Amino acid sequence: MRYVKLKKEKIREFLLALQDYGELYAPIKVSEKYFDFRRITNEQVDEVVLDYNRTLRPPRRFFFPEKEVLFTFNSKKVEMYENKEAFTSEPVVLFGVHACDIVGLRIMDSRFIDDQPDPYYRARREKGIIIGISCLPDEYCFCNVRRAEFVDSGFDLFLSEVEDGYVIRVGSVKGHKIIDATEHLYVKVTKKDSDDLTAFDVKKSKMFTVSGNWDSLRYTLELNDEHPVIWMRESEKCLGCGNCTITCPTCRCYDVKDYPNLDGETGVRVRIWDSCQFREHGLVAGGHNFRPTKESRFKNRYMCKNAYCKEVTTAYCVGCGRCTYFCPAGINYKQNLIEIRGGI
Amino acid sequence: MSMKTTIIPEDQKIEIKEETKRKPTIGVYALTSCYGCQLKIATVSKILEIAESVDIESFYMLSSDSSIHKKVDIAFVEGSVSTKKDLEELLEIRKNSKTLVGVGACALQGGVQSWSNGIKSYDELFENVYGKNKIEISEAIEAKPIEEYVEVDFRLPGCPPEEEEIIYFISTFLFGSWPEEKDYPVCQECRFAGNICLLIEKNEPCLGSITTAGCNARCISYNVPCIGCRGPVPNDVAWFDSLAKVFVEKGFTEEYIRERMKIFGSHHPKLEELLAKVFGGEKK
Numbered sequence: 001m002r003y004v005k006l007k008k009e010k011i012r013e014f015l016l017a018l019q020d021y022g023e024l025y026a027p028i029k030v031s032e033k034y035f036d037f038r039r040i041t042n043e044q045v046d047e048v049v050l051d052y053n054r055t056l057r058p059p060r061r062f063f064f065p066e067k068e069v070l071f072t073f074n075s076k077k078v079e080m081y082e083n084k085e086a087f088t089s090e091p092v093v094l095f096g097v098h099a100c101d102i103v104g105l106r107i108m109d110s111r112f113i114d115d116q117p118d119p120y121y122r123a124r125r126e127k128g129i130i131i132g133i134s135c136l137p138d139e140y141c142f143c144n145v146r147r148a149e150f151v152d153s154g155f156d157l158f159l160s161e162v163e164d165g166y167v168i169r170v171g172s173v174k175g176h177k178i179i180d181a182t183e184h185l186y187v188k189v190t191k192k193d194s195d196d197l198t199a200f201d202v203k204k205s206k207m208f209t210v211s212g213n214w215d216s217l218r219y220t221l222e223l224n225d226e227h228p229v230i231w232m233r234e235s236e237k238c239l240g241c242g243n244c245t246i247t248c249p250t251c252r253c254y255d256v257k258d259y260p261n262l263d264g265e266t267g268v269r270v271r272i273w274d275s276c277q278f279r280e281h282g283l284v285a286g287g288h289n290f291r292p293t294k295e296s297r298f299k300n301r302y303m304c305k306n307a308y309c310k311e312v313t314t315a316y317c318v319g320c321g322r323c324t325y326f327c328p329a330g331i332n333y334k335q336n337l338i339e340i341r342g343g344i
Numbered sequence: 345m346s347m348k349t350t351i352i353p354e355d356q357k358i359e360i361k362e363e364t365k366r367k368p369t370i371g372v373y374a375l376t377s378c379y380g381c382q383l384k385i386a387t388v389s390k391i392l393e394i395a396e397s398v399d400i401e402s403f404y405m406l407s408s409d410s411s412i413h414k415k416v417d418i419a420f421v422e423g424s425v426s427t428k429k430d431l432e433e434l435l436e437i438r439k440n441s442k443t444l445v446g447v448g449a450c451a452l453q454g455g456v457q458s459w460s461n462g463i464k465s466y467d468e469l470f471e472n473v474y475g476k477n478k479i480e481i482s483e484a485i486e487a488k489p490i491e492e493y494v495e496v497d498f499r500l501p502g503c504p505p506e507e508e509e510i511i512y513f514i515s516t517f518l519f520g521s522w523p524e525e526k527d528y529p530v531c532q533e534c535r536f537a538g539n540i541c542l543l544i545e546k547n548e549p550c551l552g553s554i555t556t557a558g559c560n561a562r563c564i565s566y567n568v569p570c571i572g573c574r575g576p577v578p579n580d581v582a583w584f585d586s587l588a589k590v591f592v593e594k595g596f597t598e599e600y601i602r603e604r605m606k607i608f609g610s611h612h613p614k615l616e617e618l619l620a621k622v623f624g625g626e627k628k
């Protein structure tokens with residue numbers, strides 16, 4: 001793979017150069033504790049934060065928006081009209097994506113491109129540009145035991161921190177083109193840089209509070225379906241607010257709703273992110289509900305993220321820590337998984 | 345093979361008229377309220393479009409020609425039942441309408457006038473407001489949501505309701521379907537909007553997690569915690585108990601928590617039962 005080095009003092013210029021490739025979004029600080037990917041114009045490049053913990057809203061929203069018109073319809077003519085927005089919109093350039101979130105996007109791809117191709121998602125994703133960045137874990141992170149702390153694909157460029165800048169790894173043809181067009185910004189990677197990268201990795205791995213690999217959670221959850229204490233005790237605290245799924249980088253559920261116009265004939269069909277923590281998620285025609293209790297809804301997320309995984313080689317949970325960090329009830333998902341595993 | 349054409353004599357021709365679809369008739373009524381919901385309906389940007397698609401039989405705020413005795417397809421009723429007269433009117437409106445939509449916090453949750461329900465007796469409240477006077481207009485009774493007296497077909501929540509939802513309700517009726525009830529909380533829209541969480545970060549007593557979505561987290565977007573004006577999430581998924589526990593951990597007192605949840609939730613059948621799980625007893 002191709003590597004170049006970007007010195008710290010050139011970051012600003014690099015971000016400005018990215019504006020040529022589409023609409024730039026990058027993490028900024030939105031409050032004392034929170035960061036979020038926000039639109040970055042030329043005037044805002046100085047607000048971009050390179051060492052943030054996690055964003056309030058996950059990267060998937062740039063390719064699978066919270067609310068999206070699927071089509072408009074005319075019931076009298078019995079016709080439907082595609083929404084062109086996804087095909088005509090500017091590409092999204094997402095800067096500063098952590099490894100776990102890149103794995104998250106790959107999981108989204110596995111369902112929205114490989115499994116059930118979704119033209120809107122695919123169009124946005126194919127033209128989008130992903131620029132990853134290295135990070136150090138806090139106590140909420142456990143991407144290491146989810147095999148999501150490092151990525152070899154899923155990015156166009158990946159910035160890894162070294163002492164006086166970033167070593168950029170090029171991951172795609174688009175990435176090459178960006179580097180070619182901005183060559184004046186870079187210097188050669190040295191032996192010292194390569195040593196720094198190794199040292200960073202060692203430091204990072206020592207910072208995780210859990211170790212090993214949690215793949216066997218599938219078996220624990222599916223073959224030994226008895227963790228009544230956890231489901232009961234923890235779901236009692238749950239508010240059913242859906243924050244854990246909305247902030248999760250790999251949730252794929254959506255609801256579909258029709259909004260007719262006042263003419264009584266035309267209207268739009270919209271899809272909106274759903275959450276298995278909501279009652280209606282398990283409701284089907286005839287009034288039956290697959291998950292009628294809060295406990296069953298609470299449990300479903302744990303099963304979905306750790307056991308109901310297919311099409312990819314990792315669990316659907318990438319260990320980003322959002323569902324704990326953003327849970328208003330203070331429910332500690334990571335700690336609960338440790339308990340389900342019977343210790344670390 | 346040649347086609348045989350039948351020629352119908354002029355006098356036998358049937359004139360096919362463009363089918364004249366009757367416009368649905370609606371009425372907008374108010375019981376005890378601030379008239380804010382009516383004002384909101386009257387001022388939605390598409391009001392002219394609405395006026396063209398339906399026949400407005402009654403709209404008390406806009407026309408003196410309004411009457412609760414007219415028959416309508418859809419009745420929109422704002423206000424709580426707070427007087428004997430309210431009750432008589434409500435029963436008449438229900439009798440004269442095919443579909444009844446409860447509009448706003450007063451009609452659906454009893455409104456702020458129900459805040460002290462179960463805390464202060466009716467007589468105490470009356471004296472607080474009117475002293476020893478008697479009310480001339482109609483005998484006042486304890487403020488209650490209209491659902492305590494009549495069947496409500498659809499609920500259009502809010503204090504006042506959102507324009508988007510008013511249009512949604514009317515357009516689904518015109519389309520021949522019906523408005524779907526939201527049974528998920530404000531938190532969903534709060535997170536969609538990219539707001540920070542006031543409950544987690546600022547320890548503010550936000551009721552968003554037990555309150556019906558639909559306002560796009562209006563207050564939190566202005567940095568004000570949700571006070572629950574759209575009412576508890578329907579279908580028994582407003583977890584007063586779990587939220588009360590969170591509030592207790594943040595240092596709020598039982599009295600404060602109960603009062604706050606009662607502003608727009610005092611008539612909720614599960615409120616006291618769920619609070620009792622946290623605070624014990626059947627405290628009223």
Ligand code: SF4
Nearest residue numbers: 238239241242244327
């Ligand atoms: S964020 Fe927490 S309280 Fe909200 S639904 Fe998820 S687990 Fe429950």
Ligand code: SF4
Nearest residue numbers: 248317318320321323
């Ligand atoms: S389940 Fe929680 S920790 Fe895992 S990916 Fe989703 S938000 Fe992150």
Ligand code: SF4
Nearest residue numbers: 251252253275276304
């Ligand atoms: S079932 Fe729940 S946890 Fe799984 S993707 Fe859907 S919302 Fe997320």
Ligand code: SF4
Nearest residue numbers: 531534541542550552
């Ligand atoms: S601020 Fe309120 S509405 Fe928003 S996520 Fe937090 S609890 Fe929910």
Ligand code: SF4
Nearest residue numbers: 559563570571573574
């Ligand atoms: S945030 Fe809460 S109080 Fe504010 S409008 Fe919405 S439901 Fe009402």
